[in-house]
Amino acid sequence: MSTAVASSSRAAPRWASRIGRWAQAWVGVIAILAFLELIVRVGIIPSRYFPPMTTTFGTLFEQLGQSSFWTAVLQTLQGWALGLGIAALIGIPLGMLIGANMLVYRGLRPIIEFLRPIPSVALIPLAILIYGTGMQSKVFLAAFASTWPLLIQSIYGVRDLDPVQRETAQSFRIPLKDRLLKVSLPGAIPYIATGLRISSATALVLAVTAELVIGAPGLGRSINTARAGGVPDLMYALTIATGLLGWLLNVALSKVEARALHWHPSHREVAR
């Protein structure tokens, strides 16, 4: 069946197939929303726990006009940005230095392998003790968690450099600093870009977690407050808003990556 659809859309004009694809993308979303609306209206799920989607989206639009909502969004984004920024400043240079030297790499590998799987959330109590329950804890947790993907991707990126490139640079006695900046870094950038995308999602998760668990101000705390206050439609509206925020950050980073790496072979196919 699927092949029939594909061949018919190939025969149709370009704009028609584009509209077709667009419609297909929305069919799923609308079907699920309608289904959720229906099961609540019919009474399969009590609306006390799960308000109808129309109510939830109404609340969401109402929130969009309120300054307290945007303050919470900005607070969450601030934690995300600072955490990711610190992680990039630590993870990328450190990863490149470790990856550039075999001896250092072998010495530190067991330590990294041991520290990496420690769930960063295990450090929440420590963060509360040292940084309190505000922005600092949130940034610390987001930075700690999102450093690892960047560190490891940077190490792999440097290690995966074409040996011909590396040896050419070495035999021309290019100083270490230039070798790192002009040979290793461009070679490692696709890896680092992937690391950035993973780290961005991680940083957002940890920012929301910190707000939820230790009550740092932001979307996570608003969600928990709405739950505790017995306002389910607000809780769902904010949860959807958090999802949209995560999705927007994903899309934005992918776009930036595609644009910044258009010269790289891995992106040439996509760019066409």
Added chain:
Amino acid sequence: MSRRWMYAAVEIAVPVAVFAVIWVWSAGSDVYYYPPLQDVLNTFKDTWLFERVGSDVGPSMLRLFIGYFLAVVVGVAGGVALGMSPLLRRIAAPVVEFLRAIPAPALLPFALLVLGVGNNSKIFVIAFVCLWPILLNAIDGVASVDPTLVDTGRVYRIPARDRLRSVVLPAAAPQIFAGMRTSLSLALILMVISEMVASSNGIGYFVLQSQRSFAIPEMWSGIILLGILGYLFNAVFLLLERRALAWHRGARAGSQ
């Protein structure tokens, strides 16, 4: 050869040195938050060997594995269905992209409200977060199976069920395993978070409770336990993966 020995020696010597430095450095420590390593290890022995294994580690592990198992079943089944049909894939893509982007802890209040504070809400959140890496990798893996393989199966009139079991799934297996490994560490993280928010037992509960009652060595012992668990999970999974995919790595090495 001597170079290889040197690397091996470094790999053992550096961690030992780091451990020794922390031991000596923290021995005389009177900073409240960083108790001597010796105290922490003693507390670790008293707490986790095997005093609280039944009351905290057991329930934690149970939730983790049920949630993870559900995610594997749903993720592989859904991934195969979506991977085989481009139409379904296009319809489901926006929903998947949105659900995947929700930071999982933000769903915890929802889970608590609908499923209550018991095991179910924690299992739901663990399964939810583990689902996406497995699902996306399974979709990718199934969709990118070499068409020659599938067509050959078709030409020989191999029944669809056998084709799925002996051609599509093995070809997609390496990617599915990669997703499962990512999910395993996510499962541990969400286990801890869910136990910190509303719970009366579990490792996450213990660590947060220790901090709140200022039992600092206990808190550190819990953090160390979580690190050891994460390391062990990863190591055991790698071992299983290497076994399950032995044919794959062998085939690749042979063709080179």
